[in-house]
Amino acid sequence: MSAWRVTSAAEAAARDHAAITAGVASFDLMLQAGTTAAALILRDYAAQLSHGVALFAGSGNNGGDAYVVAAQLARVGVSVRLHAAAPPRTADAVRAMRLAAPALVFGPPGGHERVVVDGLLGTGHRGALREPVLAACRRVSLARDGGSTIVALDVPSGLDATTGEIADGSTAAHATLCFGTVKRGLLLARGHAGRIVLLDIGLAGAVDREDGAWHLANAADFARWLPPMAWNAHKGRRGRVAIVGGHEGMAGAVILATRAALAAGAGLAHAIVDAPSVMAVQLTVPQALAERWPEQAAELAEPGAEVGAEPGTLDRCDALAIGPGLGRSARSSQLLERMVNELRDRPLVLDADALWLVAEVANTLGTDAAAHLRHWTRHSRAVVCTPHEGEFARLLGAAVPPEWDKRADALRQFAVRSGVTMLLKGTPTLVATPDGGPITVVPHGTPLLATGGSGDMLSGVIVALLGQGLAPKEAAVCAATVHGRAAELATARQGGPRGGTLETVFESLPSAWRLLEDPVTFPPGVLVELPSPA
Incomplete structure (x- = not known):
């Protein structure tokens, strides 16, 4: 039985580390994640993109993903504004910001954007929201209240990737784009995660391990499991x-x-x-x-x-x-x-x-x-x-x-x-x-x-x-x-x-x-x- 993985925060981090140890550059994972997320936004929310896209980036690698998304959207002519809650602090996030900066307009949303991307906090966050991220989450909430579609990267900021606990101030997403594995907390808080889309960032080929992660049945398995009903079947054969x-x-x-x-x-x-x-x-x-x-x-x-x-x-x-x-x-x-x-x-x-x-x-x-x-x-x-x-x-x-x-x-x-x-x-x-x-x-x-x-x-x-x-x-x-x-x-x-x-x-x-x-x-x-x- 093949299956996709449903991971806790620790299991997700271990899989990223295993892929990097196996020779996959960490920035390549970030680039793949942001590029695949941007492609989905372009495909599924095309009708809303003429109003532009607002992105919120945190200081960690989740923020780095947001910089890549912003850069890829800008490359094809989408008007983007990126609000950084704090300067990037990881090497990959800094690199993503520098590569994306020439194509970006920095600053809070103008209010007219119909798609808002939440890249403030990722799977490593636990506990209460603190400033300046809390203030940024308030802006995301205002955008949602104003009719914008909220797209979260990996997890909605403030949702615990392992337990599904939701911190005060966290904004529910209309869609959550998961990188490599579905985070367990999303399945425990489906109403907060909205539509869940698992994106391929190259982990499957680099990591093959049984580490206690839950399995999510592969849709292709069901057709294989179900016995066909022959055109001449009778009740005794069914x-x-x-x-x-x-x-x-x-x-x-x-x-x-x-x-x-x-x-x-x-x-x-x-x-x-x-x-x-x-x-x-x-x-x-x-x-x-x-x-x-x-x-x-x-x-x-x-x-x-x-x-x-x-x-x-x-x-x-x-x-x-x-x-x-x-x-x-x-x-x-x-x-x-x-x-x-x-x-x-x-x-x-x-x-x-x-x-x-x-x-x-x-x-x-x-x-x-x-x-x-x-x-x-x-x-x-x-x-x-x-x-x-x-x-x-x-x-x-x-x-x-x-x-x-x-x-x-x-x-x-x-x-x-x-x-x-x-x-x-x-x-x-x-x-x-x-x-x-x-x-x-x-x-x-x-x-x-x-x-x-x-x-x-x-x-x-x-x-x-x-x-x-x-x-x-x-x-x-x-x-x-x-x-x-x-x-x-x-x-x-x-x-x-x-x-x-x-x-x-x-x-x-x-x-x-x-x-x-x-x-x-x-x-x-x-x-x-x-x-x-x-």
């Missing part, structure tokens, strides 16, 4: 899945999961629900086969007439999801254990109440939830667990760490100890694998997904992809991505999250699948782009 849950009064969870599984391409979907929920499933998802919970283990192998399923139904399922609306009763717990034991060789998704029950049984036995999960699913060849923060805390037996470094480490350690793939839902979503490999981050989504039933929808997509042969990690990452992208498309279409429901997300799924199957070809110098969440 994957048969079973979704178990739907306790009395909670049929909606299985309905959402089943609909999502079918929308993800499953050929057949069996909704195994509590008897009172069968009719709701049949009426709402007529494409699914609605069957009641088996009351005895023998019914799994030899279903009786009352079950409503043809003989061997579950034996022929390619993947199984348990948990949506399952309930937390003793009967639910017995059903969960029976299903896992009887269908132990099938790819499995555990979600919602199934995770609560796993933690409950572990607590009752006085054992660790990860160890219990490992023992319980030891015969399963593929298991994906999809907790939200509260469910993960229950599995851990402790609060989930608020610091993202520690949170990611806790998720990775739990995945290793339990032997399953862990998908921690949230903003962003993190995926950890049982081999202890790098965390994969999925940054997509909007508040449209912050509603009941969203997780059930995600589980349905994952189980469908497992049933089509995807490995657990790929299924989890792909499902979370299409889920989030559908929410982004729906939010953009209706102009915001209010007024939308999961139904609007379902309506956007076809377009989201096309984005994964036929990834966008980015312009030269652009590696990946994440849309603004607003």
Whole structure:
């Protein structure tokens, strides 16, 4: 699996240092960064450039990047004004300023510029903003209030590149242009970063290292992971899945999961629900086969007439999801254990109440939830667990760490100890694998997904992809991505999250699948782009 890197400030600095040690001149990195950023501004904001561009430069290398951007824009005839909050102090920034100076007009913005570039502070800054940078940030804010588009270089000044903390006085960007790697803080503060564009500055060829940096899936991977659907495919070849849950009064969870599984391409979907929920499933998802919970283990192998399923139904399922609306009763717990034991060789998704029950049984036995999960699913060849923060805390037996470094480490350690793939839902979503490999981050989504039933929808997509042969990690990452992208498309279409429901997300799924199957070809110098969440 190829991936772009999501780095902390320290990891980003280490990668720059490694490239320089490998023979890449530090000024060449700055020149490439500024030139590629200028090319993007020329291409994407051409209609606004007739009013000129105002640039703000700090004293460090982020300011040096701004000098290069200014010089390259001036070379093609754009009117530029550059305000230096302080004189450059690094050797590369001084060199950039001297090379750019003949083409620049120095001074604060005239007020008519429609594009303003924030190059005041970079990834090395932490803590409060201080003068004279604070005063310069106020000018950037005034420009934004006046309708200017704010373009930040690497990070908006005052946003911590590692933690996403935002200092007082920091101005939100409409777009943030990242150099070489996406900075982790941007994904933790998407609303402040705006549109995120990762630019190629030559690091990929010079640095190949695993240093704990998160991975961001390469868009080209999705088309490779997803199995093609042959023109003459029939339902038996598109994957048969079973979704178990739907306790009395909670049929909606299985309905959402089943609909999502079918929308993800499953050929057949069996909704195994509590008897009172069968009719709701049949009426709402007529494409699914609605069957009641088996009351005895023998019914799994030899279903009786009352079950409503043809003989061997579950034996022929390619993947199984348990948990949506399952309930937390003793009967639910017995059903969960029976299903896992009887269908132990099938790819499995555990979600919602199934995770609560796993933690409950572990607590009752006085054992660790990860160890219990490992023992319980030891015969399963593929298991994906999809907790939200509260469910993960229950599995851990402790609060989930608020610091993202520690949170990611806790998720990775739990995945290793339990032997399953862990998908921690949230903003962003993190995926950890049982081999202890790098965390994969999925940054997509909007508040449209912050509603009941969203997780059930995600589980349905994952189980469908497992049933089509995807490995657990790929299924989890792909499902979370299409889920989030559908929410982004729906939010953009209706102009915001209010007024939308999961139904609007379902309506956007076809377009989201096309984005994964036929990834966008980015312009030269652009590696990946994440849309603004607003």
